[in-house]
Amino acid sequence: MVIAGSLAFWIGNAEGIANQVFGGFISLTLYPTGIFRGAAKVILFTVVPAGFIGYMPIGLMRDFEPGFAAASFGAAAIFSACGALLFRAGLARYASGNAMAMRN
Numbered sequence: 480m481v482i483a484g485s486l487a488f489w490i491g492n493a494e495g496i497a498n499q500v501f502g503g504f505i506s507l508t509l510y511p512t513g514i515f516r517g518a519a520k521v522i523l524f525t526v527v528p529a530g531f532i533g534y535m536p537i538g539l540m541r542d543f544e545p546g547f548a549a550a551s552f553g554a555a556a557i558f559s560a561c562g563a564l565l566f567r568a569g570l571a572r573y574a575s576g577n578a579m580a581m582r583n
Contacts, residue, residue, distance in 0.1 A: 481562035488569025489544075508533030528558060 487493035505558050507529035524530035533571040535551055 482565055485562070485565045488573050503527065504529045506534060508512045513540075524554075528554075531555065 480497065480501060483497040484493065487494055490496075504527070507523060507527060510533075512520065512523065512530055512534045518531075531551070531554070539548055539551070
């Protein structure tokens with residue numbers, strides 16, 4: 480959601496896009512992950528991390544595997560870092576676009 484919201488720095492009003500992304504996350508978390516196979520499942524857990532929202536907490540409670548948990552925390556850290564970097568880049572672009580020069 481941070482990444483979707485950060486689009487406002489580049490395209491202006493991105494509230495509609497952010498709302499659509501949020502709706503997509505909610506819609507995809509309502510389906511069981513067992514119905515997704517192959518590339519769809521990879522996309523569900525990477526590009527659109529709805530799998531982390533809907534499946535990860537339940538999957539870790541049902542059958543805890545330390546390696547899987549470590550990989551999940553690593554993926555969450557990567558998503559957080561990407562969101563923070565994109566936000567900082569957008570904020571720097573926004574701040575530099577509003578700079579005013581002093582007149583002598």
